[in-house]
Amino acid sequence: MLDELQIIDLFFEKSEVPVDDCAYLPETSQIITGDSMVENTHFRLDWHPPELLARKLFQSNLSDVAAGGGDPQWCLLQMGLPGNAEEQFLKRFAAAFREECKENRCKLIGGDTFRNTTYIFSLTMAGRVRRPLQRRAHPGDAIYMTGTAGLSLAGMKHLTGEMKLTGSLQKRALERHLAPVARLDLARKLREMPDLHGMMDLSDGLLQDLERFARAAGQRFHLHLHSIPCDDELLPLMPALERAISGEEYELVFCAPAGLQQAPGFDITQIGRVITGPPGLTVFEDSSEGKIVIPESRGFEHF
């Protein structure tokens, strides 16, 4: 069986394989993205009430649009529904989805429904863009991320019983995993920085996402594990390498000259640097780059 990248290769000429989650269309100054959520692959009905499913579907696509430098414009929803789909489930899903569209000024323009054994939600979203933010980086850049990493994985592990969280940490972890919010506001600030070279969103974990970013940019990325910012309470409970494989965080990762400072409402941390070298990712224990770490797993793959 082919993996996702091999399948993508089948559909494109070598020179045209897309390297970004969003496609940039200069003709109409748009970026377009499409992301699906499939029952038992991406979500479980017993964990995800329909409201949260609708929000997560919307926000995961919005996150791509935000990271691409866009403002949401319209979306199109294709849904596979089982024969026993309940009216209440659909009503609640639709109401939450409409609210997301309204809050984010994104017009639902159409869609399609079809019968399937399980629920499938495929969304296509378009965003208006003045300056597309693609996966570019210059040697010498610092690699930054917004917010923290780890809470989403912790939330999932709490749900599966692998971790036992309590109190406000449990609440934050479950919220992050079940009801993530795209960093559209921060993306809007970042895209105004003239020397921001490239950006993407953190959806599959830093190890996978930075590897793709580095290859798309044609540069070598060095990740410093101990620099990955983490929720204070989670920090002692989750090894740095696990923070690096936590996906569905929907934080932003970007490359810009070193020296950016955190500030109120500008919640960023340097987690590595870009050097000249064969495209790809090297993982170091910390910013001294004294010890290379070879991860056993790159994290969860949905396909």
Place this chain on the structure above:
Amino acid sequence: MLDELQIIDLFFEKSEVPVDDCAYLPETSQIITGDSMVENTHFRLDWHPPELLARKLFQSNLSDVAAGGGDPQWCLLQMGLPGNAEEQFLKRFAAAFREECKENRCKLIGGDTFRNTTYIFSLTMAGRVRRPLQRRAHPGDAIYMTGTAGLSLAGMKHLTGEMKLTGSLQKRALERHLAPVARLDLARKLREMPDLHGMMDLSDGLLQDLERFARAAGQRFHLHLHSIPCDDELLPLMPALERAISGEEYELVFCAPAGLQQAPGFDITQIGRVITGPPGLTVFEDSSEGKIVIPESRGFEHF
């Protein structure tokens, strides 16, 4: 369980429920459509080799774009693939899909793959449009269709064993059902007619499609069963009412003042007329409108 129209209603304000298969976006002069094909709902792997699946997926979306007055611009493909999906199947599907894109100058801009128990192909397609052709009609208009209706249903019945076709009729029916071709060329001619009031494509059979057209246009449509054009050889084998429920024909249906003439390369037939009255469809045996027909079934519904 809700039907498709009831589900659509959940997602839209009453005044905003889409009445066209394509959404028209004046801001970017585009129309957008999305259509899915699902194993065992829309296709069977033993009937549809991967090349034909790719072509049908592409052409069914292209047909929507053509009927909406557009020229294909880009598409985005979301695929659910079973764990045992064969490399050869995907290679053949991808090669045929790329060819469709190339022939029709439609750029594949991205997509998504996910695991599912069966194959699912969801395509979103955008088209450039100068004048969107929506489902409008004026009282007094004639209702026309291009080509013929019936071959697609005949092809399906041959495959299920309900009909036994031979020779060139068998070939034409199977081609129509398995490898339909959107009438983009004719749509391009038709959209230049200033008094063409509205157009759609024939995807679910005349009974269902004209009912929707009539409601969207807010007019009463009269369909004349015996006027529905049919393949000469198929004519004696298929009752007029069956031609009216044959879907996936991908012909064009449009409303314009009476008096249009068939001509070489302009293959059209009047099949009814538009009158003032409560929106909806009335089916008559023939153009004398002497006898109303009440169909037992509106045809096949995919959902």
